[in-house]
Amino acid sequence: QQQVKQSPQSLIVQKGGISIINCAYENTAFDYFPWYQQFPGKGPALLIAIRPDVSEKKEGRFTISFNKSAKQFSLHIMDSQPGDSATYFCAATEPSGSRLTFGEGTQLTVNP
Amino acid sequence: DVKVTQSSRYLVKRTGEKVFLECVQDMDHENMFWYRQDPGLGLRLIYFSYDVKMKEKGDIPEGYSVSREKKERFSLILESASTNQTSMYLCASSFPGQVNSPLHFGNGTRLTVT
Numbered sequence: 001q002q003q004v005k006q007s008p009q010s011l012i013v014q015k016g017g018i019s020i021i022n023c024a025y026e027n028t029a030f031d032y033f034p035w036y037q038q039f040p041g042k043g044p045a046l047l048i049a050i051r052p053d054v055s056e057k058k059e060g061r062f063t064i065s066f067n068k069s070a071k072q073f074s075l076h077i078m079d080s081q082p083g084d085s086a087t088y089f090c091a092a093t094e095p096s097g098s099r100l101t102f103g104e105g106t107q108l109t110v111n112p
Numbered sequence: 113d114v115k116v117t118q119s120s121r122y123l124v125k126r127t128g129e130k131v132f133l134e135c136v137q138d139m140d141h142e143n144m145f146w147y148r149q150d151p152g153l154g155l156r157l158i159y160f161s162y163d164v165k166m167k168e169k170g171d172i173p174e175g176y177s178v179s180r181e182k183k184e185r186f187s188l189i190l191e192s193a194s195t196n197q198t199s200m201y202l203c204a205s206s207f208p209g210q211v212n213s214p215l216h217f218g219n220g221t222r223l224t225v226t
Contacts, residue, residue, distance in 0.1 A: 009152060034214070043116070043202055043217025044155070089154060099170075100215060102147075102155040 003027055004092050006103030013110050019077040021106045023090035026071065030092035034100070035064065035075050038087040047088070048075070080110045115139070118203050118218040125225050131190040133221050135203030142208040144186035145215065146170075146178065149200040158201075161186055162208060193225045 006023045013019045023033075034049035050057045050064040050073065057064045063076040077084055090103040119134035137144065143162055147155040147170075157170030159178040167178050175197060179187045186205075190197055200222050204215040 006154070036215075041219065043204070043219050044215075045217065046214035049214075099145075099157065099160060101157075104152055104154040 003101045004090060004103040006090050006106060008106060009104065010107045011109070013080045013108065015080065015082060015110055015112050017080050017110075019075075019080045019084070019108055019110070021075045021088055021090070021108070022072065023074065023103050024070075024072045025092050027092070027094070027101075028071070029094045030101075031095050032093045033064070033066065033073050034091050034093075035062075036089045036091060036102075038089065038105075040086075044087075044089055077108075080108075082110045082112050084108060085110050116203055116205055116216050116218040118201075118221045120221050121219070123221060123223045125190075125193050125223065127194060127225055129190075129193045129225075131193050131223065131225075133188040133190075133201055133203075133223070135186045135188070135218060136184050137186075137203075137205040137216070138184065139205065139216070140183065141205035141216070142183070143206045143213075144180065145204040145206075146176075146186065146188045147202045147204065148172070149202055149220070155202065158188065190223075193223075195225050197223065198225045199223060 004025050035047045036044035037047040038044040061078045066073045088106045091100040093100045116137045145160040146158040161167045161180045177189045200220045202220045203218045207213040
């Protein structure tokens with residue numbers, strides 16, 4: 001049973017466009033929501049993360065929006081670039097430890 | 113930079129073989145994890161360890177076991193490989209006690225069981 005649901009499974013965006021990936025969770029005990037980015041042939045790496053006490057966090061072209069009442073959070077990539085082409089995973093964890101629950105992943109392709 | 117090294121990039125094994133996947137990290141992390149990655153299913157936790165000789169089952173432990181004899185090394189064992197264990201296996205490590213501590217992943221081992 002997937003505790004974190006991610007959509008879409010794949011996404012194609014033109015260079016300069018906005019990429020949006022959505023995640024929803026069930027467990028209200030989750031209190032830390034990171035996004036990981038994975039390039040082909042590499043392991044995932046932390047991209048950006050948010051705690052539920054804020055509704056938005058921005059780092060450069062990457063923004064997380066968080067809606068606690070709806071139990072949803074999303075990643076927005078502004079001015080998407082071909083170098084952003086990768087697989088993106090949302091995740092969530094409880095306060096008790098380091099164990100992450102991941103979403104299904106989204107394969108993003110940014111066309112030049 | 114944290115480095116998590118998985119000993120094999122690709123492995124091909126036969127059904128019924130005992131398979132060892134090795135992982136070593138160089139940052140003195142207490143926490144170590146084994147995930148498998150399958151298209152459409154994301155990253156699923158197999159086993160994890162918070163200390164030497166300690167292990168806990170993740171979400172899909174059936175058919176797997178682990179060994180952590182030294183802090184820096186965490187091994188995943190497939191006791192009798194089956195074709196449904198064909199997958200990408202990812203090892204990760206992190207500091208303990210910090211919720212914000214990121215996972216550092218290796219580059220994965222792609223295992224094919226024929």
